[in-house]
Amino acid sequence: MGLFDGLARWLGIKKKEANVLVVGLDNSGKTTIINHFKSEEYKNHDIVPTIGFQVEKFKTKSLSFTAFDMSGQGRYRDLWQAYYRECHGVIFVIDSSDKLRIVVAKDELDALLKHPEVQRKRIPILFFANKMDLRDAVSSVKCSQLMELENIRDKAWHICASNAITGDGLDEGIQWLTDQLKDVLVKK
């Protein structure tokens, strides 16, 4: 890292960069969550189902994020693993109102955790129990129970209930992820 970069970072002009992978089943709200963090001028007003994946950039106070917004549709889920190598953190979005498919989300999470690229790395995983505003949504505690998150022992994880449309709970989650990522990036 050059001297100039270090100086710029110290002054707060250039921020550290982090790649995060945003995954989850289709219709869980991944793109809407990313949309929330984008600055006002770049915001999308109508969210359509993502095809393949999209790369979005956004900044928080101390980090600059590059988010790989993956498509959650069944036929694109095999794409996820291609990005495991480059990512520093994972955001896993769960539709907490879709009780039927939580088991599918769990299956995909298990596959993610078993992948060798993920296993050998120390990456924080942030879970959003999204759509908490809906009537038949389950609580974040119940959600983590259904996903059997307590069995994840070698990764830092955090779950927070969210509502991507209003933005409730999103900042709290990203704050946790930022703290975790800073640790990871410093140690590198």
Place this chain on the structure above:
Amino acid sequence: MSAAETRSGSTEEKSDKWLDAYRDPVASLYTFTQCITLADIQADGDWKLIIADLGTGMFNMKLKVYKGTNLMSENTIIDLPTGVVTFYMDLNEPRTPAIAVASGPYIYIYKNLRPYFKFTLPQIEVNAVEEDLWNQMKESSLNVYVLREMLEGMRADGTPLTVRSLRFLQLQDGADMVAFAEMYKNTPLKKQTVITCLGTMKKSMAEEDAISCLIIGTESKCIYVLDPEAFTVLATMPLPIVPVFLSVTGMFDVEYRIVASCRNGCIYTLKRGTTDTEKSFIELNSQPVGLERIGKTIYVGCMDETLQCFTSKGKKLWTVQVPASITTIEVLDYKTKGFKAVLVALSNCEVHLYKEKYLVDIIKTDSVVTGMRFGRFGREEGALIMTTRGGGLIIKILKRNVVFEERDLTGGPPAAQNVKLNIPKKTKLFVDQTMRERENAVAMHRTFQRDLYLLRLRAAREYAKALDKSMNPISSDPTEPLKLAAQVQGIGPVFKMTVNLQNTSLSQASVNLLITFDFDDKLYNFKKTYIPVPMLVPGLNYAFETFIECLSDKGVSDNVKVYVLKEGKNIPIITGVISMPVSETLVVV
């Protein structure tokens, strides 16, 4: 009950092909495969589960709609439902399909989960005599007992009666009969049929959301095609017997095929423009319990614990014996992988998955599955809905990357059977010979027969001669039952001959016998040419020996005959012919 609680209570082992999405053993659903369907009834991409619940079988019949695992709406049905389908009846946006529930002689149509229309099947003509009887009843010129007797007579003749008459015949008490007749005699007599099965068929377009006709099978041995917009009967197709399961493909305005399995254990195929149902049908050797179609093959689950497969032309392809009786069958059509198979629910709490005739997967459940539906549910493509005999609801989801072994290891002919043998080409000689045989078959057969007779005659003659001269080693004389066996030992020029004699009678001893030999005295020299035989005790083996010297050194040999004679008789009792071995030349050292 939440999914977590039920899942932890589950005892079954984890399958590598199915995810357990939901399990509620006390959902109190009483339904069958025909009464379960999946559809996007709100056009929001979230497919709902629609179940017509038979309640107790008498009361509490309900049309239930599930959104995910939650019950979204409930509508009371008046009579027992026999089938539920969803279909698009108009071109209005948003594209919401209507739900059709068959019940009694009616089809109830629901749109946006609200009752929308009730269609009544056309009435059947009432038997004139029966109508006349009830008319007389109305005019009070008839006694209830007379009416009962007349109706009973008609029923015995096999005349189909109206529901009113049948109910009347069930009454035992005189007062009840009078009350019943009084109550109903003034209302006109109607005869209605009952719907047995329900299906849908696209009208003129093949799109997923194109307008569909309803196909109705009835107790009056008819199949009706209903127009979805005007609710008029577009076509009526008579069948020889009551249909119970329908499988429909094609489009009404273009070309279609309705396969109906019937109560007589036959499967009839109806095509556009054909009226003759008698011509093409499959006769099953057992009653069908389910009928499904994949492409051009028809799968039938039968009561004799078999799954049978036929071509659409009615040719049987194969039969698979299943380990228990079949409760219902359903097609698994996983479109994203292009995988099609048949799910067979069995009475031993298992669901078997057959890809063609190969068993590829077994799902174990904790109760007997009576209703199944595979399809899109919620946002998930491969969901399997199962209802159990105990009223439970089980939902399983097919894993995204599932791979089914298309062939199981057991069964089937060995590979060697399919290897083609290298058969040489037919030679000219072979062809000529074949031609000759074909042309002269009769003459050849006659020649063969003549030769065979000659051979038999000759054999018979020789046998008679042998008997005559006692030329055989077992005595044919009943007074002297003897067996002779002779053997020659040695390499020459001196041989040793052993003659074994045995009396084969049970109790009679043989006396006054002697052994002598017939030989060429230029070739052989016998040491003893005459052996007197002592009394032969029955059953014992006697051995007599003599040495033979071969006189020739030219390497020739001859036959030697052994005679067993009785004193005072010139015909031998038995004769043994021994062919002598070639003698080794005498080596003088």
